[in-house]
Amino acid sequence: MLIREVVDEIRGRLSGKYPETEIDSFVNILFKFYLNKTSFEIHLLQESDTPVETERQILKAIDELEKYRPIQYILGKTEFYELLFELTPDVLIPRPETEELVDWIECEYENQKSNTSLSIIDIGTGSGCIAVSLKANFPNADVWAVDVSEPALSVAKRNATKNNVEIFFFQHDVLKDDLTTAVIEAEKSNFQQHFGKFDIIVSNPPYVTPSEKSNMQPNVLEYEPHSALFTPDEDPLIFFKRIATFGFKNLKDNGMIFFEINETYHKEIANILKQHGFSDISIRKDINGKWRMISARK
Secondary structure (H helix, E strand, O other), X not given: OEHHHHHHXXXXXXXXXXXXXXXXXXXXXXXXXXXXXXXXXXXXXXXXXXXXHHHHHHHHHHHHHHOOOOHHHHHOEEEEOOEEEEOOOOOOOOOHHHHHHHHHHHXXXXXXXXXXXXXXEEEXXXXXXXHHHHHHHOOOOEEEEEEOOHXXXXXXXXXXXXXXXXXXXXXXXXXXXXXXXXXXXXXXXXXXXXXXXXXXXXXXXXXXXXXXXXXXXXXXHOOOOHHHHEOOXXXXXXXXXXXXXXXXXXXXXXXXXXXXXXXXXXXXXXXXXXXXXXXXXXXXXXXXXXXXXXXXXX
């Protein structure tokens, strides 16, 4: 098939299933990934033959996209904060708003990039995108990352290795046991890190309520891990409460806590932080104008 014909195949088979702008994005991503060609190069090469193997790979990807499988899982990787991350269905796909959260932290601590005592913990690390990105931008910091999922931690560890950063990972369920004790116990087996109080606590915890399932797209609902998406029915803000409790106990004076949040509950989460003793509470909108990030200071 000519490149033009492959592009037409993508558009024809996905039309009506995805918005046209998203289909355009799929075209660019697939040719960049499988043929290492930019959108401009693809435009110039419309009448060129598509390599047989590339054609096979793209057609197979279209089959998966027709089933609403996320393109990041099809390709097994995605870019986040200018770094490349491996992805499997064991971890959530990093979103642009999470990049905005990382950028907020980087801007807040811009003058401390050379600080050798800066200590950061990412709670619910998933793919490790937050922890790895922060370590890459704060190379002298000690960075910890915790998740309940062992398969997710395996992905996160590989992402740390691939991006040449050293992070201390450990497994823990913040809803079951005391995270403070877990961190201390985990540190005992690690002689290269020293656990103390943290300068920064960051978390993108589960915050989608079960009642929101009916409004979710099938590529999210059917493929991404529900344990990383959905809150318990009986208490949708329980992760924020548990992490806020841990945070006030384990942050250094003047240390900060950062959350990605459900826009519906931004006021309630601000109240949780206030009730736990935090001050200087700041809520931010993402690029789409939704209340998606919050910070507070001890």
